[in-house]
Amino acid sequence: MKKIIVDNLKYRYPSAQELALKGISLEIEKGQFIGVIGPNGAGKSTLCQALVGLVPHFYHGAYGGSVVVGGLEVLKSEISALALKVGLVFQNPFTQVTGAKLTVYDEVAFGLENMGLDRAEMIERIDRALTLLDIYRYKDRNPFDLSGGQMQRLAIASIIAMKPQIIVLDEPTSQLDPQGSEEVFRAVDKLKSEGMTLVMVEHKIEKIAEYADKVALLSGGELVDFDRPIRVFSRPDLERFGVAAPVYTRICRDLKIKDEKTGLYPITLEGAVAAVGSLE
Amino acid sequence: METLSLYVDRDSPVHRVDPISKLLYILAATAIPIILPSLLTAAVVLAISVALLLLGRTFRRVIPLISVIVFVLLTILIIQGLFRAGNVTPLFQLGSLIFYREGLLYAVRISLRVINIMLAFAILILTTKPSDLFETLVRKGLSPRIGYVLSSVLQIIPQMQNTVGTITDAQRSRGMETEGSLAVRLRAFIPLIGPVVMSSLTQTRERSIALEVRGFSAKGKKSFLNEEIQEPYHRFIRWGLLLSIILALVWRVAA
Ligand SMILES: Nc1ncnc2c1ncn2[C@@H]1O[C@H](COP(=O)(O)OP(=O)(O)O)[C@@H](O)[C@H]1O
Numbered sequence: 135m136k137k138i139i140v141d142n143l144k145y146r147y148p149s150a151q152e153l154a155l156k157g158i159s160l161e162i163e164k165g166q167f168i169g170v171i172g173p174n175g176a177g178k179s180t181l182c183q184a185l186v187g188l189v190p191h192f193y194h195g196a197y198g199g200s201v202v203v204g205g206l207e208v209l210k211s212e213i214s215a216l217a218l219k220v221g222l223v224f225q226n227p228f229t230q231v232t233g234a235k236l237t238v239y240d241e242v243a244f245g246l247e248n249m250g251l252d253r254a255e256m257i258e259r260i261d262r263a264l265t266l267l268d269i270y271r272y273k274d275r276n277p278f279d280l281s282g283g284q285m286q287r288l289a290i291a292s293i294i295a296m297k298p299q300i301i302v303l304d305e306p307t308s309q310l311d312p313q314g315s316e317e318v319f320r321a322v323d324k325l326k327s328e329g330m331t332l333v334m335v336e337h338k339i340e341k342i343a344e345y346a347d348k349v350a351l352l353s354g355g356e357l358v359d360f361d362r363p364i365r366v367f368s369r370p371d372l373e374r375f376g377v378a379a380p381v382y383t384r385i386c387r388d389l390k391i392k393d394e395k396t397g398l399y400p401i402t403l404e405g406a407v408a409a410v411g412s413l414e
Numbered sequence: 415m416e417t418l419s420l421y422v423d424r425d426s427p428v429h430r431v432d433p434i435s436k437l438l439y440i441l442a443a444t445a446i447p448i449i450l451p452s453l454l455t456a457a458v459v460l461a462i463s464v465a466l467l468l469l470g471r472t473f474r475r476v477i478p479l480i481s482v483i484v485f486v487l488l489t490i491l492i493i494q495g496l497f498r499a500g501n502v503t504p505l506f507q508l509g510s511l512i513f514y515r516e517g518l519l520y521a522v523r524i525s526l527r528v529i530n531i532m533l534a535f536a537i538l539i540l541t542t543k544p545s546d547l548f549e550t551l552v553r554k555g556l557s558p559r560i561g562y563v564l565s566s567v568l569q570i571i572p573q574m575q576n577t578v579g580t581i582t583d584a585q586r587s588r589g590m591e592t593e594g595s596l597a598v599r600l601r602a603f604i605p606l607i608g609p610v611v612m613s614s615l616t617q618t619r620e621r622s623i624a625l626e627v628r629g630f631s632a633k634g635k636k637s638f639l640n641e642e643i644q645e646p647y648h649r650f651i652r653w654g655l656l657l658s659i660i661l662a663l664v665w666r667v668a669a
């Protein structure tokens with residue numbers, strides 16, 4: 135089942151001369167994990183915001199083509215309606231805290247209150263989300279007193295509690311220290327094993343190699359490639375797009391160790407071990 | 415975590431009274447001494463407010479407030495006692511200065527009124543969690559946007575102060591003088607404005623995005639995680655306060 139259909143999406147910010155997205159088309163199936171990579175300014179964040187309707191409803195600007203998410207046509211739907219289908223988590227954990235709530239527990243409730251859920255339903259969802267993100271024990275803390283990694287997990291929990299079918303993560307670890315990043319990746323692991331449809335922009339390419347079913351490579355507002363990670367990462371011109379292949383791919387390429395079956399360079403540690411094993 | 419709030423976290427009967435009742439108390443404590451302008455009324459209201467503050471174990475917090483007010487009011491007292499037009503009945507004399515009864519009475523009445531209003535507000539502010547107050551107001555029909563701004567400002571301003579602190583530290587670590595004479599501080603402050611304003615603008619935009627994706631603009635009816643605490647006696651207090659205002663009006667008209 136298709137969860138996201140982007141068809142020839144073109145978009146220009148109101149203050150900009152150039153298109154930030156120049157005719158993107160892609161389809162994402164239920165339960166898939168899509169990694170989004172590309173250099174700075176490629177349009178990754180813009181694409182993310184187009185999936186949740188911030189583009190065009192929040193930013194305005196010039197919009198062409200169409201995006202359908204969870205059955206809703208973005209252009210014709212309000213952000214609050216889209217929020218029930220697709221959630222967004224972005225870089226800065228601090229600005230994702232509403233500031234209106236005094237505890238972690240109440241912070242998660244914010245979105246649910248806006249949905250008008252009844253109390254029992256809210257409590258059930260909040261408990262579940264906090265447990266899933268492993269921050270239940272901080273439920274009575276002030277959100278601003280959490281560490282970066284905890285705060286970012288709170289942001290994810292707040293989105294999860296709204297039960298969207300899809301979660302978009304735009305560089306969720308880029309402002310975190312290594313420990314915080316690890317915490318967030320562990321959370322992403324969990325979401326993936328829950329079978330959520332996920333779209334994640336991430337510079338730590340090894341993580342994309344580990345999780346992604348497909349990788350979208352963006353550059354200059356265009357979709358350069360949209361394929362299985364092993365295919366995208368073995369592009370000889372990858373570095374031209376400001377993306378370094380995963381470390382295992384680079385090592386295997388230097389050593390000319392290819393996967394026997396595919397004839398491509400492995401992208402994960404497991405893949406590399408298997409490829410080396412098949413040499414003997 | 416610091417918030418901009420004067421709330422004193424105690425467990426007291428006054429704390430347990432709902433915010434609407436406390437708002438009504440402000441109304442009553444303001445209106446009744448105006449409707450019935452005798453000194454006795456004002457004194458009774460004052461006594462009740464002080465009693466409530468003591469009961470709420472927050473009286474100590476208003477002492478600084480009271481001392482400022484008393485200072486201001488003493489000035490009014492002196493000026494009115496000496497110079498109010500219509501002063502005819504001399505009351506006492508200090509050196510060559512004659513204090514008049516009319517002016518002094520007028521000043522006392524005004525002073526009591528101001529103190530009463532301040533203390534009534536103090537009861538609300540010191541014994542009510544701001545978040546409870548705002549949530550109650552939103553329940554009663556205040557726009558959720560205004561409710562959000564009110565409650566988030568209390569937390570976000572201290573956060574912005576932290577940002578200023580961080581930027582100052584960064585500048586200091588690069589060798590910039592940030593302490594000393596006013597001129598030095600001013601010189602240190604000006605290059606701060608740019609980064610602080612910029613980061614506040616970005617933060618504000620990002621935060622409004624975060625609110626959007628959490629459905630803040632949804633048109634449907636919002637609900638509340640916290641149950642509205644409705645004790646039967648809250649109703650009693652509210653009606654009692656309204657009734658006392660009405661009674662004061664009736665008294666005034668009848669007398
Ligand atoms: N709010 C904005 N207003 C105007 N232009 C923007 C805005 N946000 C991003 N852009 C521009 O759109 C292009 C794509 O940006 P973005 O989607 O943020 O890229 P990425 O996330 O891949 O780094 C860039 O040229 C950027 O300068």
Ligand SMILES: [Mg+2]
Nearest residue numbers: 178179180304
């Ligand atoms: Mg980006």
